[in-house]
Amino acid sequence: MMKLQTNALKIFYPILDTETAARRGIGPVSAAARILEAGARILQLRHKGVFSRDIFQQAREIAALCRQADALFVMNDRADVARLVGAAGLHLGQDDLSPTDARRVAGDDLFIGFSTHNEAQLSAASNEPVDYLALGPIFGTSSKLNPDILVGLEELRRLRPMTARPVVAIGGITRANARSVLEAGADSLAVIADLFPEDANIRARVEEWLTIV
Numbered sequence: 001m002m003k004l005q006t007n008a009l010k011i012f013y014p015i016l017d018t019e020t021a022a023r024r025g026i027g028p029v030s031a032a033a034r035i036l037e038a039g040a041r042i043l044q045l046r047h048k049g050v051f052s053r054d055i056f057q058q059a060r061e062i063a064a065l066c067r068q069a070d071a072l073f074v075m076n077d078r079a080d081v082a083r084l085v086g087a088a089g090l091h092l093g094q095d096d097l098s099p100t101d102a103r104r105v106a107g108d109d110l111f112i113g114f115s116t117h118n119e120a121q122l123s124a125a126s127n128e129p130v131d132y133l134a135l136g137p138i139f140g141t142s143s144k145l146n147p148d149i150l151v152g153l154e155e156l157r158r159l160r161p162m163t164a165r166p167v168v169a170i171g172g173i174t175r176a177n178a179r180s181v182l183e184a185g186a187d188s189l190a191v192i193a194d195l196f197p198e199d200a201n202i203r204a205r206v207e208e209w210l211t212i213v
Contacts, residue, residue: 004132004166009042012189013190016032018058027058043072045076046091048077056084073089074090075087089113094115099112113134122159134190136170156185156186160185168187178213
């Protein structure tokens with residue numbers, strides 16, 4: 001299994017959600033280009049709708065942009081797509097393929113992240129072939145139709161010692177609360193909605209994030 005290098009999982013972990021991008025009137029490939037131009041060195045593509053041929057082509061183009069920028073490309077949910085487009089990593093949720101099964105599809109050369117939402121899931125994940133664990137939602141989030149119960153900062157602080165793997169905090173994380181999440185024990189901050197400012201200047205927003213973290 002590929003081991004995710006300690007410094008490879010950056011503190012700032014942008015997640016490009018196609019539905020969020022569409023609501024803001026920007027295509028995923030264009031958004032990805034701006035995120036990478038600003039200096040992000042890891043990028044996850046998250047698509048929860050039907051995985052059409054167009055979406056597959058967009059994933060392939062974003063993967064290529066990441067390689068050109070020397071950034072890690074992570075595919076959400078789809079082990080098969082991750083393998084086909086040459087992703088560096090795969091991120092799985094509780095309702096996706098298990099990490100063990102996904103590893104059979106994606107192979108040993110991809111690193112795998114796995115979402116958890118409570119103590120039981122975090123504990124169970126210790127037996128899975130994963131390289132990092134996501135925990136959340138830390139705060140309220142608009143990126144899920146049926147969000148899980150809030151974890152919160154105090155629970156993050158309590159649960160963090162349960163795993164030796166890197167922990168990515170996710171859910172409602174903004175520039176205003178980022179520091180408090182890091183102080184509670186997160187190694188990395190997954191950012192979705194706060195990538196998209198009202199003026200649509202994604203590059204400037206990402207540059208701002210990188211100065212904060």
